[in-house]
Amino acid sequence: MAQRIATRIHSPRIAAQFLRVFHQIDVTALAPRERQLLELIAQGRDNAQIAASLELTEKTVRNHITSIFAKLEVENRGQAIVLAREAGLGSRLR
Numbered sequence: 001m002a003q004r005i006a007t008r009i010h011s012p013r014i015a016a017q018f019l020r021v022f023h024q025i026d027v028t029a030l031a032p033r034e035r036q037l038l039e040l041i042a043q044g045r046d047n048a049q050i051a052a053s054l055e056l057t058e059k060t061v062r063n064h065i066t067s068i069f070a071k072l073e074v075e076n077r078g079q080a081i082v083l084a085r086e087a088g089l090g091s092r093l094r
Contacts, residue, residue, distance in 0.1 A: 029071055034068050041068075042080075
């Protein structure tokens with residue numbers, strides 16, 4: 001939806017600003033475990049590393065990630081990382 005609106009904005013700069021504001025993460029919409037996973041995703045960790053650090057199965061991690069992507073309205077890990085980092089997540093490595 002946001003992408004369709006942005007294509008109707010004639011100024012590329014304003015369209016980019018609109019998309020940034022539209023896609024700002026409302027981390028309160030994520031469950032605490034989802035926020036924890038998003039932090040690790042933003043740090044660049046893969047599913048196996050996340051599963052090991054949180055003592056979860058990789059299948060559980062994949063299920064959480066699917067839920068996170070739906071709530072953030074993103075299609076892939078790269079988009080999720082960009083949004084997470086813009087929200088200040090992923091900056092501290094453990």
